[in-house]
Amino acid sequence: MKKTHIILLLLIAASIVVLISYTGDLTTYETIASAREKEGKFVNLIAKIDKTQPLVYDAIKDPNYLTFTAVDTLGNSIKVIYHNNKPTDMEKSERLVLKGKVQNGQFECKDILLKCPSKYKDNPNSIDKSQTTYSN
């Protein structure tokens, strides 16, 4: 056997080990109910903002504190706390991917990924709609 072959095998083996160990780091997409069952475990929650509940972000009091209620497709809801600024398009997003963990019945969020309505699905009303101004 050639030594290039040995090295080839070793490196491929190393890559496979790396990828297998990576699977240990992977997390899962969860619903609110299943995330509650896995309290303390880092998960990805797919949900949207519950518009009937208040979304609190007051930069005067604390620019690193956002809280709102998320609701998923099954109708469950949970209070979310995010220690960062409010992502700008948040109210408009139709779906959120919340990364974090459930702690004491609340979702301590580390990162928020917004899914905004596709620009290819614009509705005709938006033509005449005047632009809304940004406010908290």
Next chain:
Amino acid sequence: MNYIGEHLWLGQAGHIFNLVSFVASVVATIAFFFGGVADPNDPNAKSWIKIGRIFFLVEAICVFATFSLLYVIISNHYFEYKYAYMHSDKSLQPEYLLSCFWEGQEGSFMLWSFWHCVLGIVIMLTAKKWEAGVMSVISFAQVLLASMVLGVYLFGHKIGSSPFSLLRNEMDWPILSRPDYLTLIKDGTGLNTLLQNYWMVIHPPILFLGFASTIVPFGYAMAGFMRKSHDWLKSAIPWASFSAAILGLGIMMGAAWAYESLSFGGYWAWDPVENASLVPWLTLVAGLHTNMIAKSTGYSLRPTYFFYIVSFLLILYSTFLTRSGILGDTSVHAFTDLGMNTQLLVFLLIFVIPAFTIFAIRYRSIPSIAKEEATSSREFWMFIGSLVLFLAGMVIIAKTSTPVANKLFGTNIAPPEDPEFAHNQIQIFVAIVLGLLTAGTQFLKYKYTDTKQFVKNIFWPVLAAAIISLLIAFFGDVNYTKKGPVFLFAIHLAIFTAVYAVTGNLSYIWLVLKGKLKAAGASVAHVGFGMILLGILISSAKKTVLSWNTTGITPLAQAAPGDKNPAGNPAENLTLFKGVETDMGKFMVNYKRDTLNVEDRKKYYEISFKAKDGSESFNLYPDVIKNNKGMEGFAANPASKHYWYKDIFVYITSFQQNDASDTTRFVDKDIKVGDTIYYSNGLMVLKSVSINPASKKDLLLPGETALFLDVDVTARDGRKYAAMPGIAIDNSSIRQISDTVVAQSLVLQFNKVIDQDKGILQMGVKESGAITDLITLKVYEFPMINILWLGVVVMVIGFVMSIIQRYKFLKSKLTIS
């Protein structure tokens, strides 16, 4: 029905050009293929090639024409075309008109196709006996790219999405059935604000040229199979170098764009879209190195075929990943789904399956040397390096492909908690190995190297690298302890190898090449690569947050750096009130004013930075631009203060503006010196009354006498503010000079003197919820980031030098023979 005001001939011409370019590239593919498999001396081959050339030129003219037509449509705001409506508006500055091309999928396919045409013409002029083979591959790719923008229905299936489709055919809005609908569509939905940036004018064309150019080495490999001959190696090297240079430059320009205009606070985030273009670069560079080996020694010919094939297929795979919408949950900037996933998959598989099949069938016939490489030979270590590049790429792409696995196997895999670290902890070791190989392998000779000579050669560069990296370790303050001591050690080791890559290649130019720069292209590119590694390592490991929120305003998040709040997130946002100086670590920062620039529709904020030690003060102007496309909010563009050794980087995370008219009224209170008045959020004490105080002289007109109240405001959180409302008295009139405590939304006004003898005065107190303009911002410091950018420039220069050198060599060879 007759619609008013439409410019239909442009679109009709565009459709025709699209169709012609599709048909012409089919003919060109067939003609070049027959020319490619035939014996070069066969007269039939020559006539096949002639036909191929004619049809390819027709195709190229059509592509250039569709490009121009679409530009006319966009620049004249013909909103009857969906593409113009969706991707531009009237207020767009002319310099961004081209950017509309790459906002949509159709336009970016056209850009890709455009570059294939340019590259094809260069190949036809220069490739000589490999022309037919390479051109048949390019023409075939053009068939598929043309099909992407056809927009025709075939047996009920839509093939492609045309950039010339009309709004009224695509949308079923009621108004579109009116003959005068164009008068109702006042403006387009505009170009995405993130693309309104100068990097976005130049980065996509360069990146797409990089993408497009990977087809040339792939084409050479395929041409080799067609002709059953493998002496294309010399001709492919300049093309592979060109591709690696341009693709690398395009990727790093994307990084520069992310750094300058995106607010994720950095230049690289291991985002799937970034990975998808990095991985083909890694395999292409691997192929370039094995190509060098194969040309010089005959070893590694099979891997060369493999790497060139894989690089192009990875470009197609990345196209599929970024355009199919499959990355939706993991990427922040993939394209949206156009409903063309089947076609994209066909585009991918129609290359993958035949390419790998031919490779497998012909594998045995590709010459390979039975005797193995000597351990002391350059080819051995170059091959190892290529292998490491390739496997590193495979690890990255495997991680990036988890959404594909979810789709295929119905699994539920999400990215890890810290996706960046998941990549970093592996790639740091790749960086260490690559740094060492980049530095040392140059000193090895092909076939066999004398150990003594080798040790002598590498002694000084190793010593220099060791000294420099030890200095960095002891005085550089690289203390990235967040991920444990092993990772920190790996960072320092990688810094050593990166420095070694620089010193090693510099001394190679000096000692071995004796300073002959003409021959030093590869070494210069390697120096650049070393600098890139070094810049990445230091700027990432030493990135610090300057806007740690330690003010009393935030009782919940008074975390010191290192302390963890419940979510493990630092409190990186700092609130600034307009006109109020705020403490931020080394600096006092002040949000002074803001202006709306009508030209680029951006709102600029003037933020002043004053070093507490008095060493410097400067202003930065981060801006925000109102989002379009029906999205609320705004996009923030960072601003940076550049030093040679670091960047101070600031961007606005939110702002609040007082637009509402103030409806609250003053409440009048009688007060004496020493009295206390309460307001909703604290109390204020009147300390003294002063007549004509020197500090307020600027506010007075000549001839006025003024009385000022010296008031101390103490907020509930213990913060103190001073306020000095006053009155100015002229012979005939009284003028009030009110004062505000912005942070407390307080306005104080000195109304009048009620009883001079008893010292009773009247003060108006107004509390308003809406007087405070404020912003929240994040400020970072990136040390040594300039090494990274400079490294990119040096690397590209190195590539260009080696391309010129190889091209001259090829030419001289040709004239001799």
